[in-house]
Amino acid sequence: MDKLIVDKLNLYYGANHALRDIGMAIPAREVTALIGPSGCGKSTFLRTLNRMNDLVEGCRIEGKVTLDGEDIYAEETDVSVLRKRVGMVFQKPTPFAMSVYDNIAFGPRTHGIRARVKLDAIIEKSLRDAAIWDEIKDRLNENALSLSGGQQQRMCIARALAVSPEVLLMDEPTSALDPISTSRIEDLVAELKKEYTIVIVTHNMQQAARISDRTAFFFLGEMIEYDATEKIFSLPDDKRTENYITGRFG
């Protein structure tokens, strides 16, 4: 039932101890929100789940992260396969400088799917799943940079879905968007959790309360509290969590 299990995770940027003894179990097909003040390590933590921190020079990780029981930091792990299974949506839309079609097809092509018919089907399904098909089905050959910000972000979600991941990591996916686009993406998340396990970093506590099943509160590199969302927002165990969600700091 638990999709991702994190055990005694420590992360260092050089001498800076950025994540301390994180342990949490992320259940399948639920939305888990990570909240906390800026610089508390929640994005860093998110990026340990698909090993995007591998890119950061001087970054060292101790502890264990398992996906369906497999250690993702084991030597025999194929990072490319891991990132196919654990997709990611970034804070700012990251459209590639090419057509919408080629954007969505990038992932499938990376993993060896070349047949046009197959790609067409994948592209339609991912765009439908990302609730943007009706808006841009006639613009598939246009450059993705010509879409609006909200459309770009949903296209990026579609692009992530196109490799049929099991987990979707979302790093403040709505912080660069207007309220209408934000609510579209929130609706989308509610829809997507039927099929995908979702971990979402958000600065917006209402958003965490609205869309997540479980919430983890991060503070200064530590995970302070992790529980059902209603519990965190009504009766947090820790004083710091309470202070944060009531807006006393952060």
Add this chain to the structure above:
Amino acid sequence: MSSSSAPLSASLHGTRSAVKRFVLLKSEGFGNGMRTPAIRVPEEKKNSMSGAKGKFSESFMKVVFLLAACVSILCVLLICLFLFSNGLPAIGKIGPVAFLTGMEWRPGSELYGIAPMIVGSLYVTAGAIVTGVPLGVLTAVFMAEFCPKRLYGVLSPAIALLAGVPSILYGFFGLVVMVPFVREVFGGSGKSLLTASILLGIMILPTITSVSEAAIRAVPRSSYEGALALGATHERSVFFAVLPAARSGILAGVVLGIGRSIGETMAVIMVAGNQVLIPESLVRGARTLTANIVLEMGYAADLHREALIGTALVLFVFILILNTSMALSIGRKVP
């Protein structure tokens, strides 16, 4: 705050505030230096009736700047004027068709056809593109995305040096090293279209590389990370996500390179053979527009001399077309 996180926060806080203090100090120092005179001057003016003078000095400086800018525009205009006023009559006398499409260049017999030179220039430039562009762009990709730091410390200045080498030195290198090499390996005299193309390809390398590298580095990191997050390898992310985003910048570098190769003179003269014939193969010699001018200007007179200026005019028009098309293609990108 839990005990375990206290030292972290303390150390973080310590470094951050130290950095901030440093930045503040710097910016204050800087700000003062810049600001004080700017503030003081108008205050003095207000009381001493020299406000008009301040305005005057401001507008005076504006005129100075404008004049400075005008000098370069004036230069271009004068060059245009000179080229057109001297070149056009000659082309008119020879006949535009005879001049541009004529295959015979025999000043002694009053035959001034520059078609072989036009073709020679185009061939040599095309050859330079074929050799220089892939090499230059791939070098840029390597430098921006694959190069270990230590190697970069050698490679980057080496390429900068390549850009600074005078063309006569390239010519000598071509003459002494490449001409015999081409003669041995490919036959012919060695002074050929092929030799000139390769040499020019090397000469335009630094231009293409540096402009392309800057373009690649200017691509937001998010494109690269977005591709990685889809499971792409480093190589795939670079070539299929980053490079497409750097397209227009790379194109600009290529166009600059083409401009340089079409205008290059000294090095080409030394290795191209300079026969006034459309080369039938890569190992045959060719004469470019630039070579034609330099080789004959020293002794040309009357119509011959004017025909050479006409040759320069044709060259200028080529460059004009190249620059305009680049400006247009870049202008389209910018909203």
